[in-house]
Structures are given as structure tokens and as C-alpha cells.
Amino acid sequence: MSKFVVENRIWDKEESLTHHELGALQGARLKETVERVQQVPFYKEAFSKTGITPEKIQSLDDLQRLPFTTKADLREQYPLRMLAVDRSEVARYHGSSGTTGTPTMVAYTHNDLKNWANLCARFLTGGGLLPEHTVQIAFGYGLFTGGFGLHYGVERVGAGIIPAAAGNTPKQIMLMMDMQVDALVCTPSYALTISEFILQNDIPRNALNLKYAHFGGEPWTEDMRTRIEDEMGILCFNNYGLSEVIGPGVSGECAVRDGMHISEDAFIVECINPDTLEPVAPGEEGELVFTSLCKEAMPIIRYRTRDIASLNPEPCACGRTTVRMSRVTGRSDDMLIIKGVNVYPSQIEQALLRVEGTAPHYLIEVDRPDRRDEVTVKVEIMEDSFSSSMKEMQGLKDRILRTIQGVTGLRMNIELVSPNSLERFIGKAQRVIDHRPKS
Amino acid sequence: MKLKQLSVFLENKHGRLRELCAVLAENGINIITLSLADTEQFGILRLIVKEHNHAKTLLEEKGFVAKLTDVIAIEVSDQPGGLSEILRIEENSGIGVEYMYAFTIKSGENAVLLFRFDDMDKAVAALQNAHLNILGSVELYQRAEG
Ligand SMILES: [Zn+2]
Numbered sequence: 001m002s003k004f005v006v007e008n009r010i011w012d013k014e015e016s017l018t019h020h021e022l023g024a025l026q027g028a029r030l031k032e033t034v035e036r037v038q039q040v041p042f043y044k045e046a047f048s049k050t051g052i053t054p055e056k057i058q059s060l061d062d063l064q065r066l067p068f069t070t071k072a073d074l075r076e077q078y079p080l081r082m083l084a085v086d087r088s089e090v091a092r093y094h095g096s097s098g099t100t101g102t103p104t105m106v107a108y109t110h111n112d113l114k115n116w117a118n119l120c121a122r123f124l125t126g127g128g129l130l131p132e133h134t135v136q137i138a139f140g141y142g143l144f145t146g147g148f149g150l151h152y153g154v155e156r157v158g159a160g161i162i163p164a165a166a167g168n169t170p171k172q173i174m175l176m177m178d179m180q181v182d183a184l185v186c187t188p189s190y191a192l193t194i195s196e197f198i199l200q201n202d203i204p205r206n207a208l209n210l211k212y213a214h215f216g217g218e219p220w221t222e223d224m225r226t227r228i229e230d231e232m233g234i235l236c237f238n239n240y241g242l243s244e245v246i247g248p249g250v251s252g253e254c255a256v257r258d259g260m261h262i263s264e265d266a267f268i269v270e271c272i273n274p275d276t277l278e279p280v281a282p283g284e285e286g287e288l289v290f291t292s293l294c295k296e297a298m299p300i301i302r303y304r305t306r307d308i309a310s311l312n313p314e315p316c317a318c319g320r321t322t323v324r325m326s327r328v329t330g331r332s333d334d335m336l337i338i339k340g341v342n343v344y345p346s347q348i349e350q351a352l353l354r355v356e357g358t359a360p361h362y363l364i365e366v367d368r369p370d371r372r373d374e375v376t377v378k379v380e381i382m383e384d385s386f387s388s389s390m391k392e393m394q395g396l397k398d399r400i401l402r403t404i405q406g407v408t409g410l411r412m413n414i415e416l417v418s419p420n421s422l423e424r425f426i427g428k429a430q431r432v433i434d435h436r437p438k439s
Numbered sequence: 440m441k442l443k444q445l446s447v448f449l450e451n452k453h454g455r456l457r458e459l460c461a462v463l464a465e466n467g468i469n470i471i472t473l474s475l476a477d478t479e480q481f482g483i484l485r486l487i488v489k490e491h492n493h494a495k496t497l498l499e500e501k502g503f504v505a506k507l508t509d510v511i512a513i514e515v516s517d518q519p520g521g522l523s524e525i526l527r528i529e530e531n532s533g534i535g536v537e538y539m540y541a542f543t544i545k546s547g548e549n550a551v552l553l554f555r556f557d558d559m560d561k562a563v564a565a566l567q568n569a570h571l572n573i574l575g576s577v578e579l580y581q582r583a584e585g
Contacts, residue, residue, distance in 0.1 A: 381448065381504070383504055386446075386448045386504045386506055387446075387506075388444065388446030388483055388485055388506065388508040388538075388555065389483075389537045389538065389555065390476045390478070390483055390538065391537065393481070393483060394478070415450075415480045415481070416448075416450065416480065416481050417450045417481075418448060418450050418502060418503070418504055419504060420502065421450065421502070
């Protein structure tokens with residue numbers, strides 16, 4: 001465990017407004033946003049279809065009368081038909097990778113960029129960042145919002161940045177050692193790759209000065225946090241964001257590390273049942289829906305994230321009053337339906353982290369021979385867990401099978417593979433191959 | 440009295456087995472004997488080679504997971520009853536066999552049985568008490584070379 005202690009600091013006064021103050025601010029900003037999106041034909045049309053005019057939106061209570069926006073809507077409006085300002089006012093473009101289809105583009109004005117940096121500064125401060133620290137950013141710099149978002153957030157706090165970008169693991173570690181880096185920013189999958197490299201090459205822990213890390217860009221688990229913290233002797237903080245809403249900076253953990261504080265002065269969050277679209281009770285899991293309150297270039301109304309999480313409105317010991325979201329337990333995009341059961345890749349990861357002798361490197365392959373879903377999980381064994389005894393190897397396989405069954409309720413085929421034989425990731429991990437015919 | 444066996448994890452058995460044999464052959468390492476335990480998806484290859492340390496390093500460089508495991512080699516005359524005698528001794532001492540395999544020596548009439556027991560030290564003691572011919576590594580390599 002890390003000996004690093006986070007000073008409890010709050011970056012902005014907007015993070016600790018009273019319920020009443022926040023409600024008034026959100027209501028006023030919602031009205032502005034509704035006015036602003038009248039510049040976007042997509043919203044103008046969606047509003048008129050449901051008979052809603054900007055005048056009818058007077059306060060927060062009217063939010064639920066507004067239409068939802070989906071990823072499919074954004075794809076249809078590709079590249080820039082969601083723009084609410086003149087192109088001359090745009091200062092930056094980002095986009096989603098488009099791994100599952102048409103990419104989507106997002107845009108920022110100068111004000112948007114300033115706000116965005118500030119939102120990132122909030123969670124970075126909550127998670128220990130001080131101006132005297134040196135931060136290595138091992139996120140991709142490019143269309144992906146992670147690299148630039150965190151970069152300007154760290155800069156806003158006033159700390160020193162090493163823009164290492166993603167990849168070239170030996171060089172990342174060399175930089176961390178030589179530059180005595182305090183904090184690492186990357187995806188949790190890449191942190192695992194880095195940690196593994198350090199262990200395999202017997203690099204002594206005291207050669208690094210690393211104290212903490214901020215991870216985001218993909219869902220991960222509490223077991224993964226424990227593992228990385230133990231292996232690297234650091235504190236790991238979770239943050240959340242998505243390009244359609246703004247990028248990183250939507251929410252992040254404070255020193256208490258019990259949920260991520262959502263910047264509610266900038267976003268209204270809802271948590272809904274994805275089937276009925278009705279709100280779920282506080283603490284219950286549902287799909288997160290965000291409405292931007294400050295964005296100029298591309299405001300977004302009730303964006304359905306497909307991310308499954310729960311909300312906790314209880315006050316936090318850190319002094320912030322903003323609502324906290326749980327870890328994203330799955331994206332409904334990543335969700336697999338196997339024999340009618342919903343399964344998230346993160347559940348497999350969670351199970352593997354509980355079985356001694358396996359590494360959380362895995363690949364899920366789904367097929368449907370004879371019209372029955374069949375799942376094979378390829379799992380890397382660790383050098384130490386290899387035994388010449390078939391009984392022990394079968395025992396390991398059975399433990400994996402039973403643990404996965406315990407977590408998912410499904411019996412999956414387990415295939416043990418050699419260490420380092422599965423692909424390593426420097427950005428977001430791709431862990432599912434679905435061979436089933438698309439219906 | 441124990442002997443080093445080189446144990447190798449083989450996923451995708453056929454391709455990897457061929458690759459493994461090629462690595463050893465290229466480096467002039469002679470396989471005295473081997474045994475493959477396999478399931479549908481993976482296999483465990485158990486090898487007796489003289490240069491086991493070198494072989495382990497070579498295989499690891501090629502991405503194999505390899506381990507040195509203690510086994511016991513017992514020389515018996517190649518006649519009925521040899522194996523059942525050993526199993527009786529171990530059973531009476533409460534020792535279990537994890538796996539075994541055998542090969543015959545070029546020169547003589549004798550066979551060599553290779554054993555992995557769940558309690559290796561106790562097994563050596565019991566076999567010595569029964570005056571069985573346990574082969575050390577040097578003896579085994581000499582017999583293998585004829
Ligand atoms: Zn807090």
C-alpha cells in the first residue's frame with residue numbers, strides 16, 4: 001500500500017453548493033442551454049415534435065419533458081450538424097474512435113476549453129494533485145479526449161507535465177524513474193501493462209517515486225485497483241467522462257474514494273431504467289443520462305450514455321455536496337447477452353482477480369454453434385502457477401470456471417493460455433470477440 | 440536421488456510441440472524421453488534432457504513456460520511385476536503417484552520408470568528401504584547413452 005496521504009482540497013466553490021443554490025444554478029443554466037440548442041436543427045425538430053418551446057422550460061422540474069439524445073442520433077448528425085455556434089468560433093475538435101461504426105465528432109469553443117480544463121482540475125485536485133508535482137500523461141493525444149483533457153487540467157492546477165502519450169512501455173518507465181514522476185495518468189489496462197513490465201524486469205520499487213495515479217477512459221473494477229495499488233505501491237483514483245458530454249472531467253474521486261463526484265453545476269445527471277426510461281431510485285443501478293449546462297459549441301440534452309452505474313446523493317466526508325456516481329459496472333454497448341443472461345466483461349475480470357494464479361489478461365469469445373450460445377474465456381496463467389501435474393492444472397481451470405460461474409451465473413469454457421500470449425493494451429482494452437451472427 | 444524433469448506448458452499443442460522440438464534440435468539437445476499429458480485445450484510436456492537448465496532458458500526465450508520438476512527414476516528388469524511392486528511399496532507408505540511414465544534402455548533388458556509422487560522425500564526413503572535401484576542423474580544419462 002502507498003504511504004501517500006492526500007490533502008483534502010476543493011478546487012471550486014461550485015463543488016460544495018447547498019442543495020438550494022445548486023438547484024437554482026442548474027435551473028438557470030438549463031434554460032440557457034435550451035435556448036442555445038434552438039440553433040441546432042436536430043433539437044429544433046425534436047422539440048417541435050413534442051410540442052416543447054424554450055418558454056415552457058422554466059426550472060429543473062421541466063427537464064424530464066425534454067427529448068433524449070442517443071449515440072445513433074449523433075452518428076446521423078456526423079460530422080458537425082450538432083454544432084450550436086458558427087464554425088469560426090470553434091477552437092478544437094475531438095472525436096470518438098468509431099470502433100463500433102461511424103465516428104462522432106465533438107467541438108469546443110475557447111470558453112468550452114477553459115471550462116473543461118477547470119473540470120479536470122477539480123478531480124485532479126480531489127485526487128492529490130498539487131502544483132509542485134510532476135505528472136506523466138500516458139494517454140493517447142489525438143482525437144481521443146483523454147490526453148488533451150487531462151493535459152490542460154494538470155496545466156490548470158499548475159503542475160509539471162510529461163506528455164509521454166500512450167505506448168513504448170520501457171520508455172514510460174525510464175521517464176518515470178529519471179524524472180521522479182509523482183503521478184501517472186492513463187487507462188487502467190495500460191497501468192496493468194506497465195506494472196507487469198516493472199515486475200517482470202525486476203525493477204526495484206524504490207527506483208520509482210510514483211505516489212498516485214488517475215485512471216479513466218474505460219470501466220474497471222475495485223479488485224483491479226487493489227492489485228495495481230499492491231503491485232506498484234501507489235494510490236489509484238478513478239475518473240469518468242465521455243467525449244459526447246465533454247471528455248474526462250464529468251466526475252472523479254475525492255480522497256474518500258467512495259464514488260466519483262459529478263460536477264453538477266456543469267452537468268445534470270439522471271439515472272434511468274434503460275427499458276422503461278423511468279428514473280431509478282437513488283442507489284439503484286441504471287443508465288446514466290447527462291445534460292450539459294455550460295457547453296457552447298455542442299450542448300447536449302439528456303444524452304443516454306449506455307453506461308450502467310448508480311448515484312449516491314448522500315453528503316461526502318470531503319465536504320463536496322455534489323452527487324457521487326459509482327464505478328461504471330458495464331456499458332450496455334459491451335454487454336453480452338448469453339443464453340438470455342446479461343454479462344459484462346468487467347465481471348470476468350472481477351472473477352479472475354479473485355482466483356490465485358491467474359492474471360487479469362483475458363479474451364472472451366462468443367459463438368453460437370447449434371443455436372446455443374457458447375462462451376470461451378481464454379485466460380493467461382502466471383509462470384508461478386504452472387505445474388507439471390495435470391491434476392493441479394485442471395484444479396486451476398475448475399477454480400476459474402466456478403468463480404466465473406459464481407459471478408455471472410453462467411458456465412463458460414475456460415482455456416488456459418501461456419503468459420504474455422494475449423494482446424496487451426496501451427489504450428482502451430478490447431476483450432470481446434463475438435462470432436455470433438448479427439440478428 | 441532425485442532427478443530434474445523439464446516440464447513445459449503447451450497451449451495449442453501441435454504447433455507448439457513442433458516448435459519446441461525444433462528449438463531443442465537446433466541446439467543439439469537430445470531428448471532422452473518424454474511424456475505428453477493433454478486435455479482438449481492444453482498439454483503438459485514432461486521431458487528428460489541432460490542439459491535441462493540450458494533447455495529451460497532456450498524455451499523461455501521462445502515464450503514457453505517451463506519449469507524444472509523433481510522426479511524419481513527407478514530401474515527395473517523388463518519383466519512382469521516390476522511396476523506393481525513399486526506401487527505396492529508406495530501404497531503401503533501412504534504415498535500417492537501424481538504421474539508416471541517409462542522407457543527402455545537401449546543396451547540392456549531393463550526399463551526405467553519415472554515417477555512424480557505427492558511426497559517425494561518420503562517416497563525416496565520407502566523405495567530405498569525396499570532396496571530398489573533408484574537412478575541418479577549421472578547414471579540415468581549414462582544408461583540412456585548406452
Ligand atoms: Zn468526496
